[in-house]
Amino acid sequence: MSTAPGETSAENPSLWVREAPALAPERPPLPDRADVVVVGGGIAGVSASCALARLGVGCALLEAGTIASRASGRNDGQILLGLGEHYNRIVGQFGREQARVLWHSIQDNHEALRGELDDAGIDCHLERAGGLRLAETPHEWTELQDAAALLAEDGIEHQLLDADVLREVFPLAEQFHGALRLPGEAVVQPAAMVRGLARVAREHGATIHEHARVARIETHGSEHRITLQDGRTIAATAVVHCTSTLARELDESGFLARNLFPFRGQIIATDPLPDDLARAFPPYAMSSNFCYEYFRMHDRRYVVGGMRWSVPGEEQGLLDDDNHNEQITHNLRDWTARHFPPLADVPTPHVWTGIMAGTGDGLPLCGALPGAPGVFALCGFNGYGLSFAWLAGRSLAEQVVEGRASDPGAALFAPRRFV
Numbered sequence: 001m002s003t004a005p006g007e008t009s010a011e012n013p014s015l016w017v018r019e020a021p022a023l024a025p026e027r028p029p030l031p032d033r034a035d036v037v038v039v040g041g042g043i044a045g046v047s048a049s050c051a052l053a054r055l056g057v058g059c060a061l062l063e064a065g066t067i068a069s070r071a072s073g074r075n076d077g078q079i080l081l082g083l084g085e086h087y088n089r090i091v092g093q094f095g096r097e098q099a100r101v102l103w104h105s106i107q108d109n110h111e112a113l114r115g116e117l118d119d120a121g122i123d124c125h126l127e128r129a130g131g132l133r134l135a136e137t138p139h140e141w142t143e144l145q146d147a148a149a150l151l152a153e154d155g156i157e158h159q160l161l162d163a164d165v166l167r168e169v170f171p172l173a174e175q176f177h178g179a180l181r182l183p184g185e186a187v188v189q190p191a192a193m194v195r196g197l198a199r200v201a202r203e204h205g206a207t208i209h210e211h212a213r214v215a216r217i218e219t220h221g222s223e224h225r226i227t228l229q230d231g232r233t234i235a236a237t238a239v240v241h242c243t244s245t246l247a248r249e250l251d252e253s254g255f256l257a258r259n260l261f262p263f264r265g266q267i268i269a270t271d272p273l274p275d276d277l278a279r280a281f282p283p284y285a286m287s288s289n290f291c292y293e294y295f296r297m298h299d300r301r302y303v304v305g306g307m308r309w310s311v312p313g314e315e316q317g318l319l320d321d322d323n324h325n326e327q328i329t330h331n332l333r334d335w336t337a338r339h340f341p342p343l344a345d346v347p348t349p350h351v352w353t354g355i356m357a358g359t360g361d362g363l364p365l366c367g368a369l370p371g372a373p374g375v376f377a378l379c380g381f382n383g384y385g386l387s388f389a390w391l392a393g394r395s396l397a398e399q400v401v402e403g404r405a406s407d408p409g410a411a412l413f414a415p416r417r418f419v
Contacts (some may be wrong), residue, residue, distance in 0.1 A: 004005055007404050010418065013069070013074075013299070013352065014074045014191070014267070014350075014352040015269050015298075015350050015352070015355070016068075016071055016073050016074075016077065016165050016190050016191035016192070017068065017069055017073040017074070017075070017191045019189065019191070019192065019295065020068065020073070020189065020192040020195050021192070021195065022066065022098060022195070022226070023066070023195050023198055023199065023202075023208065024199070025389055026118055026202070026208075028207050028209070030060070030209055030232050030234055031060060031131075031207070031234060032234065033234060033236060034059060034060040034207075034234060034235075034236050035052075035058040035059065035236065035237055035238070036052055036056045036058070036059045036060075036236055036237065036238045036239070036240060036400060037056055037060050037219045037224070037226050037234060037236040037238075037239050037240070038052070038059060038060070038061045038062070038239075038240045038242055039060075039214050039217075039240065039241055039247070039250065040061075040062075040063065040241070040242035040243035040244070040245070040246075040247070040304060040379075041061055041062075041063025041065075041066070041067040041068065041069075041191075041194075041198065041208065041210065041241050041242075042067075042068060042070060042071055042072030042073075042194060042242065042243075042385065043072040043193075043194050043197075043385045043389040043390070044072075044242040044378045044379055044381070044385060044389045044392070044393065045061055045063070045240070045242035045243075045378075046067065046068075046194055046197045046198045046201055046393075047197065047378075047389045047390045047391075047392065047394070048240050048242060048378050048393040048394025048397060049061045049198075049201045049206040049208070049241075049393075050197060050200055050201035050204060050206065050393065051393045051394040051396070051397035052206065052397045052400065052401070053204035053205040053206040054204050054397075055397055055398075055401050056205075057400070057401060058205075058396070059201075059205070059206045059207070060206070060207045060209060060234060061070065061198075061201070061206055061207070061208045061209065062209050062210060062212040062213075062214055062226070062228070062234075063208070063209065063210050064208065064211070064213035064214070064243075065211065065213075066210050066211070067194060067195050067198045067208065067210060068190065068191040068194035068195055068198075068338060068365055069191075069246070070129060070321065070354065070355065071244050071354045071355055071356055071357075071385065072190060072191070072194045072385060072386075073190055073191035073194065073264075073354075074160075074267075074321060074352055074353065074354030075190055075265070075267075075305075075354055075385075075386065076267050076294055076295070076296060076303055076304075076305045077187050077188045077189060077190040077296065077298065077303075077381070077386070078131070078185070078186075078187055078285035078294060078386070079110055079113070079186040079187070079188060079285065079386045079387055080106075080131060080186055080285060080287075080291075080384060080386075080387050081103065081106055081107060081110070081131070081182055081184050081387070082102070082103055082106060082184050083102075083106075083362055083363075083384055083387070084160075084287065084291035084294075084383070084384055084387075085289065085290070085291065085362075085381070086133065086144060086146075086147040086180075087099070087103070087147040087150050087151050088143055088146040088147040088150055089143070089147075089290075090102065090103070093361075093362070093413070094412075095152075097411065098236075100154055101306050101359070101408060101409045101412065102363075103154075103410060104230055104409070105391070105407060105408075105409030105412075106315050106379070106387050106388060107184055108391060108407075109387065109388055109389075109391040109392070110184060110185075110186065110387070112142055112391050112394075113390040113391075114126065114128065116197070116390065117193065117196070117197075117201070120196065120199075120200050122192070122193060122196030122197065122199075122200075123192065124188050124189045124190075124192040124193035125187075125188060125189040125192065125298065125299070126186060126187075126188045126193070127186060127187045127188070127232075127283045128186045129186070129187075129194050129228065129282065129283040129284050130181055130182055130183040130184065130185050130284055130285070131181065131182040131185025131186075131285040131286065131287075132165070132170070132179050132180070132181050132182075132183075132282065132284040132285070132286045132287075133179060133180045133181075133270065133286075133287055133288070133291070134173065134176045134178075134179045134218055134286065134287070134288040135176055135177040135178045135179060135288070135320055136176065136177075136179065136289040136290075136293075136338065138177055139286050140177070140288075140289070140290060141177035141178045142278045143181045143290075144179070145155050145178075148160040148180055153335065157182075157184065158180060158181065158182055158183075158228050159180070159181040159183075160178070160179075160180055160181075161175065161178055161179045161180070162178045162179060163177055163178050165178075166178055166179050169282070170281075170282060171245060171280070172280040172281065172340055172342065173339055173340065174338070174339055174340070174341060175338060175339055176288065176339065179263065180362060181284075184268065185284070185285040186285060187283070187284070187285050187296050187298070188386070189206075189298065189402060190386060190417050193370055193386075197390075200271035205319070206266075212232075213228060213229040213230075214226055214227070214228055214229070214250060215227050215228060215229045216250065217250050217251075217252065218252070219252060219372070219374070219375070222237065222373065222374060223234050223235055223236070223237065224227070224237070224238070224239045224374060224375070226239065234298070237374060238374045238375070238376060238400055239374065239375050240376045240377070240378060240396065240400070241256060241369075241375070241376070241377045241378070241379055242249055242377075242379055243379065244260075244355060244357040244379050244380075244381075245261070245262035245319065245355060245356075245357040245379075246319075246354065246355075247260065247357075247377065247379055248260055248276065250286075251369070251372075251375070251377075252372070253313075253369055253370075253371060253372040253375065255369050255370060255371075255372065255406060255415065255418075256365075256369070256377060256379075257416075259318065259359060259360065259365070259415070259418045260315060260357045260358065260359060260365075260379065260380050261317070261357070261358045261359075262315070262316070262318060262319055262356070262357060262358075263308070263314070263315055263316045263318070263355075263356055263358055264308065264315040264316075264318040264320075264321065264353050264354065264355050264356070265306075265308060265315070265353065265354050265356055265383065266305060266306075266307070266315070266324055266325060266328045266329070266332070266349040266351070266352070266353045267303060267304065267305035267351070267353075267354075268303075268304060268305070268329055268333070268350065268351050269298075269301050269302065269303040269304075269348060269349075269350040269351075270301050270302045270303075270343070270346050270347065270348050270349075271301065271347070271349060271350075272299060272300035272301055273300050273301065273302060273346070275300070277298040277342055277343075278297060279341075280300075281296075281297045281302065283297060286294070286319070286337075289306070291305050292307075292308075292309055293305070293307065293335060294304035294306055295334075295336075298302050301350075302336070302340075302343060302346070302360040303405045304332055304335070304336055305332070306332065306335075307331040307332050307335065308328065310327070310328065310331045311325060311327050311328055311331075315328075315333070318355065319355055320353050320355075321352075321353045322351065323353065324351045324353050329348070329351055332348075333348060337413075351404070355381045356381070356382065357379055357380045357381065357382070358380065358382045358383075359380040359382060359418075360418065361417075362382050363380075363382070363412055363413055364378070364379065364380045364381045364382070364385075364388055364389075364392060364413050365377040365379055365380040365413065365415045366392045366395055366396050366399075366405075366410065366413035366414070366415075367379050367395075367396065367399050367405075367410070367413065367414045367415050367416070368399065368415065368416075368418050369415055370415060370419045375382055376396060376400060377401065378392060378393060378396045379416055391407065391411065394407075395407045395410045396412075
């Protein structure tokens with residue numbers, strides 16, 4: 001395997017993937033056909049498969065590796081509100097009314113996802129303590145105050161903490177200018193969560209096929225034939241692309257290749273910290289620098305990601321998650337030492353990367369691909385799949401079965417917006 005300058009090559013499955021129980025090894029034979037074939041076994045594919053099965057649709061999910069082994073198991077496990085962007089920026093980009101719709105759509109996703117995890121008894125270390133957006137600079141603090149004013153006008157729960165109050169709440173943190181607390185945010189063990197939801201999908205009748213890498217998808221009239229790398233085939237009336245940027249090479253129409261772009265995120269983590277140091281961190285989903293750096297605690301481990309902006313090319317266009325960039329690791333450690341000095345000399349032996357898919361407007365694709373009957377996409381979450389995908393999977397299933405979605409926010413995510 002070739003390695004770009006500044007990268008270290010190694011097998012680096014994330015901490016989450018190593019910890020999470022594997023899906024029970026049921027290995028049903030690949031059927032000759034299914035009503036719907038879902039390609040990709042991350043949060044999007046699992047959510048869509050579960051929703052389709054609940055609607056009585058014969059659904060087969062095909063995953064090249066194991067469930068949640070790629071982006072859905074290689075993030076930092078934060079379930080955020082508002083795309084990770086500060087609310088003033090969302091309003092600036094989409095306008096006030098659409099910003100409200102978007103915010104409430106994500107909020108509804110959180111509540112539905114939490115309800116499902118509770119009902120199914122999925123053990124995924126879900127912490128519902130909220131989120132904390134910390135201001136790296138005076139300018140970001142000004143923007144957080146602007147965001148708080150808009151949130152207050154729209155009746156969205158929040159708490160603005162100036163630097164003095166922040167020091168009382170989070171005394172370990174240094175060189176921040178204030179923070180915005182959002183009670184609706186959470187952290188989770190993402191691979192355990194997605195694999196738990198896959199068990200729910202299976203219980204409702206979806207068949208899940210791991211180690212089933214798709215080589216090509218061909219359309220003949222109203223039927224789609226999916227060929228696996230090992231030569232097996234399956235036919236379907238509809239196909240749903242849920243493989244992030246990897247969907248670009250499987251979409252015959254070229255739409256996904258034109259409208260999705262890959263970028264790579266990197267995360268480092270410590271081993272379990274001493275109890276007193278671990279307790280000094282609140283159990284929040286936390287971020288700074290307009291969410292370009294993000295961090296949290298998990299099982300007494302400090303987990304931090306970001307800094308892709310700090311290297312040439314910003315990790316855009318990369319599709320290899322078997323490597324990591326040593327300069328980013330160095331920069332994340334420097335950032336940590338600056339803001340949390342007691343961690344300056346603590347080793348970070350766990351390093352992993354994940355490939356995310358971006359879109360031109362920062363919103364996901366959820367719906368039918370233009371000019372490609374029977375072909376759908378649920379991907380392009382711009383790094384925020386945990387925040388969107390559960391209800392987006394329901395919306396996608398409704399569109400496959402009924403031709404329309406009940407969620408008023410669904411139009412914001414329709415692929416046809418790029419035509």
